[in-house]
Amino acid sequence: MAIMEEDSPKRRRVGLIYDDRMCKHADPDDDDHDENPNRIRAIWDKLNASGLAQRCIVSNGKEAKDNHLALVHSEKHIKLIKNISSRKNSTMKRTAKKMDSIYFNEGSSEASSLAAGSVIQVAEKVAKGELDSAFAIVRPPGHHAEETEPMGFCLYNNIAVAASFLLNRRPKLGVGKILIVDWDVHHGNGTQKMFYEDPRVLTFSVHRHDSGKFYPYGNDGSYSMIGEGAGAGYNINVPWENDSCGDADYFAVWDHILIPVARKFNPDLIMVAAGFDAALGDSLGGCCLSPYGYSVILRKLMDISSGKNIVLALEGGYDLVSLANSAQACVEVLLQDKPLTRSSVDLPLKSTALVIRTVRQALSRYWPVLASELTDEVINSSCRPSSQTEVQLLLV
Numbered sequence: 001m002a003i004m005e006e007d008s009p010k011r012r013r014v015g016l017i018y019d020d021r022m023c024k025h026a027d028p029d030d031d032d033h034d035e036n037p038n039r040i041r042a043i044w045d046k047l048n049a050s051g052l053a054q055r056c057i058v059s060n061g062k063e064a065k066d067n068h069l070a071l072v073h074s075e076k077h078i079k080l081i082k083n084i085s086s087r088k089n090s091t092m093k094r095t096a097k098k099m100d101s102i103y104f105n106e107g108s109s110e111a112s113s114l115a116a117g118s119v120i121q122v123a124e125k126v127a128k129g130e131l132d133s134a135f136a137i138v139r140p141p142g143h144h145a146e147e148t149e150p151m152g153f154c155l156y157n158n159i160a161v162a163a164s165f166l167l168n169r170r171p172k173l174g175v176g177k178i179l180i181v182d183w184d185v186h187h188g189n190g191t192q193k194m195f196y197e198d199p200r201v202l203t204f205s206v207h208r209h210d211s212g213k214f215y216p217y218g219n220d221g222s223y224s225m226i227g228e229g230a231g232a233g234y235n236i237n238v239p240w241e242n243d244s245c246g247d248a249d250y251f252a253v254w255d256h257i258l259i260p261v262a263r264k265f266n267p268d269l270i271m272v273a274a275g276f277d278a279a280l281g282d283s284l285g286g287c288c289l290s291p292y293g294y295s296v297i298l299r300k301l302m303d304i305s306s307g308k309n310i311v312l313a314l315e316g317g318y319d320l321v322s323l324a325n326s327a328q329a330c331v332e333v334l335l336q337d338k339p340l341t342r343s344s345v346d347l348p349l350k351s352t353a354l355v356i357r358t359v360r361q362a363l364s365r366y367w368p369v370l371a372s373e374l375t376d377e378v379i380n381s382s383c384r385p386s387s388q389t390e391v392q393l394l395l396v
Contacts (some may be wrong), residue, residue: 013057016056017059017138019061019118023107026107027105028103029103035140038320042323043323043324044137046324047327052335072164085109092108102150108140112140115136115156119161119313121136122135123163127268134311136158141314143158143184152186153316154190159191163180177268179262182205184205184315185208185284186207187205187237187239192235201234202262203236204262205221206237206250222237244287245349246288247288247346251348252353261369267305272312277319282322291325302333302334
């Protein structure tokens, strides 16, 4: 394992978690399944080849304890996932067929426990100040998994388990408010439901919705799902109603929805459900976010917390080249490494302006910072280096 040597005053303490045991989870009937072990191998190989891994503090994974998983999952759910890999192959297949987009094999129980436990591990280290930031390169992903149901390639909800652990089991660490940003192209339905009435967690998901016809389907990813009870206003959905959204669309959403609200919320920790299936070239996502685009939206989040207190946990991303390149761009930002080069950026799609206005209107009663009307010119300005963050990126 590569261990970073003495810290210099300007060097960021960035943690990475990678563990080959998570590669044991694989579809027994389809080596080419979209969610396969090569996903995390591609990221790990890229970070080592570029020399970035050697500049980080690297750790092996650690399995999650049952009582930590129980913070968000039912006892029945935990027992199922914990024991499924010891069943006969026929039983595993029969069980998986009853579920939505799930497979099991002899490595599933261990890999899923490692994925959840690893996110807990790095989140706790960041909360303690032992790390400035971290990236958990984990699989299976988690954000679709609900309290009682694995789905959408996800067995445990890794990021929700870790957030609940800090809030409910480690209160002395001072993490009282957590911002969860889900930039996976699919809606984080499981994460939304787990914190839907909890004002301690501001959940934000930008995703393809396509009028409820994009996975995970239905209305859960609608802009109208804003939270309930004490959590009203603390769930933000930005639903793309079409494909082809790219850098300019994400920049506009960050500038005109996420960042203003996040600054008012003032989180103690930012957790990113870092799916890279909105990346250019990912056929499942159909969007066009570039590695540069990922680096900008991450940097904008880091500006909120002065470059610290941020944890990324891998979610989706199924084109191995775009997945690895996008992940590398994010680790470079965490390390505050080399200058970021600006690519040519088009204006946001016309549909993006409509989505932004609709979301702002739905949330303005809870977040007055969103109450003002936006002209097309203001929305389109997000694609130019007019904000402080983007100017800094160009001058680094």
